[in-house]
Amino acid sequence: ALLNFYPRCHTVLRDYGIEGPFREPVREIIAGTRTETVHRENGVTFHLDARKVMFSAGNLNERMRMGNLGRGEYVVDMFAGIGYFSLPMAVHSRPRKVLAIELNPNAYHYLCLNIKKNGVERIVEPVLGDCAKVTPEGVADRVVMGMVQVTDRYLLKGIGALRSGGVLHYHQTVPSLMYPKRAVCDIEEAARALGRRSEILGCIRVKKYSPGVVHSVVDARIK
Known part of the structure; x- marks a missing residue:
């Protein structure tokens, strides 16, 4: 039918x-x-x-928003997948460089293919590996953490990748009644653990994740 x-x-x-x-x-x-x-x-x-990798139509607005950010910057995209956020940035904003890290070999295969098909080989560098091991330190103007549920486990790495004054985009699933406080607290606690300060720039509800749970993004400047 x-x-x-x-x-x-x-x-x-x-x-x-x-x-x-x-x-x-x-x-x-x-x-x-x-x-x-x-x-x-x-x-x-x-x-x-479609049998091997994820693609969420509900993230469209966030992908479009990322396409307006990062011009001339060094961006680290943790959990890059097939290029959900790296590609809109590279195609529309033309960062100086996007380091796109992905652990899943299937997703990495399509990430590399999509970089080529969109003609952004000079901007996006794909890296096959675990973000906990291969995320660089102190180089990025902007870090995208586009995973949910377990993202907090990698926050120290994400914040550590930023230069002073860099911007973090932290995705996380949060109970609706605790939005955005829980995700904001994650960032503030991780920044303090590294002896750094955080300034919350904004919070976005991306979509409903499950009953009583939202997929949220918190933008923060890390100093």
Whole structure:
């Protein structure tokens, strides 16, 4: 029925959610065979395999917002995925450099492909590795932490990557009744642990994550 309703589509997948250390989708083909596709939005092209990597339509506004930031800057994109935030920045804002770190080999494959397809090889440098081990220190004007649920475990690394005065974009899932206080406290405590100061620039509700839980982003300047 879905294929009849959407004649340009070739495959239908049943989605069972996300699991594992690589946060990979669990999806079953129930019609069709081909799961590689191309998604285009806001002048950016994303190649992906819908069975192997995540893509959230609900993050569109945040991807577009990132496309307006970072001009001339050194950006570190932790948990870069297939280039969700690195690519809009590189295509529209033209940072001096974006270091895009990704642990999942499947996502890294499409990250490299998307860098090439969008013609931003001179801007985006992909790195296959664990953010806890390969995130550089004290080099970035801006750090994007586009993971949720476990992001707080990497906050010391994210803040440590920033020069004085750099900006952090911290994604996290937060109970609705504790938004944005809990995420703000995460940043303030991590900054203090490193002997640094934080100035909260803004808080955004990206989307509803689950009943009573929101996906939030907190922007903070780290001094």
